[in-house]
Amino acid sequence: MDKRYRDKGLTVIGAEVQGSDLPAIEKVIKDARAEFSVTKGTTRPPTLRGIPHAVIFDPAGKLVFAGHPMDDNFDRIVKKALKEVKLEGEEDDAPSGPVIASRTWTNAEGKAIKAAVMSIDGDKVEFQLPNGRRVPYEIAKLSDADQELIKEAAGPEEEDE
Known part of the structure; x- marks a missing residue:
């Protein structure tokens, strides 16, 4: 065994x-x-x-x-x-939690959105609202400051070779 x-x-x-x-x-x-x-x-x-x-x-x-x-x-x-064992070096299949914890975001029109960022994919994020619902959202529709915060959380962009 x-x-x-x-x-x-x-x-x-x-x-x-x-x-x-x-x-x-x-x-x-x-x-x-x-x-x-x-x-x-x-x-x-x-x-x-x-x-x-x-x-x-x-x-x-x-x-x-x-x-x-x-x-x-x-x-x-x-x-x-x-x-149930996670061997050393293996990645978890399930997401470990939000990329950015729940906070109040401001869109380009000045409206507030309370949500956590669960994933960042190109020009969109997946927000999780307080009721648990997940919705895709275009990053460009957020305020400049919030767009910058998401860029920082996403990490460095891969450069084309």
Whole structure:
């Protein structure tokens, strides 16, 4: 299991709970060709019964499984927990929040618009209004000061080569 899911974010830790000495533990690790960490001298909480015993924590640290690794639900729960893992260097699929927090914008006619900028795409922004509704809006219809604020938030423009 360690080899199969390691690259997807699974961390396996073995726990020796029978009081074996270090040479005996090392022999078992070598014979099993285990490449994961094994703790020595761990005592199990009184609620854990039976050997082997597996526990699975989701990415937030919440216990989502405790029981025998041959349990019918074990593989399904491991796979579900791994789907929630964001590996180092991966981007989130969901947006992380507004590009510019909710504020009062002024359009070129002097009218106020309270909204957050959720995205900037070329000459348009997507505003999220206080009621949650999202609407596209042309940047050119905003005041000069607000247009400048959006340009700064968008970052440097890519230059043509």
